[in-house]
Amino acid sequence: xxxxxxxxxAALEPTEASIPELDADALAAYIDTELNSMIxxxxxxxxxDIYSRPIEIEIANAEPKSISIRAYxxxxxxxxxxxxxxxxxxxxALDWLVSEGQDPYAEWIGVHGHGYFPETGATGQQLLMxxxxxxxxxxxxxxxxxxx
Numbered sequence: 001x002x003x004x005x006x007x008x009x010a011a012l013e014p015t016e017a018s019i020p021e022l023d024a025d026a027l028a029a030y031i032d033t034e035l036n037s038m039i040x041x042x043x044x045x046x047x048x049d050i051y052s053r054p055i056e057i058e059i060a061n062a063e064p065k066s067i068s069i070r071a072y073x074x075x076x077x078x079x080x081x082x083x084x085x086x087x088x089x090x091x092x093a094l095d096w097l098v099s100e101g102q103d104p105y106a107e108w109i110g111v112h113g114h115g116y117f118p119e120t121g122a123t124g125q126q127l128l129m130x131x132x133x134x135x136x137x138x139x140x141x142x143x144x145x146x147x148x
Contacts, residue, residue: 023100024062031069031092032057055085066110067093072128073117079131083145086113086134090143094136104136111136 036054053074061068069089077085090113097104097111104111112135116128132147 082131089113
């Protein structure tokens with residue numbers, strides 16, 4: 001029996017043409033509804049504290065293989081809270097993709113969640129600060145936090 005030729009690694013990578021267009025508005029609406037309903041119902045608990053302020057969601061990038069989501073917090077938050085919120089935002093995006101018939105693991109879709117909070121700088125300038133971001137790593141099928 002002849003040996004099979006190895007499949008080149010490039011042939012295994014999904015192409016953007018094989019991944020359907022992303023409806024960024026529908027994704028933003030889904031995340032916003034799910035996240036803020038948890039906040040409104042008092043179900044959003046961060047390290048023993050109930051987070052009760054609305055979080056504004058923005059889809060910063062919506063390519064077939066790369067999604068970047070920004071969350072704007074109404075108040076200053078702590079790093080562990082930001083890790084939880086951005087991780088949840090990434091998980092909600094993954095849930096939405098799966099409900100739309102996509103497979104982020106097999107299709108190598110990158111999903112990134114960044115959280116920003118207001119802060120006043122040393123000269124009085126209004127700034128947007130971040131503790132870090134979460135992203136989906138399809139190599140290990142997990143959500144990973146990166147402090148910044």
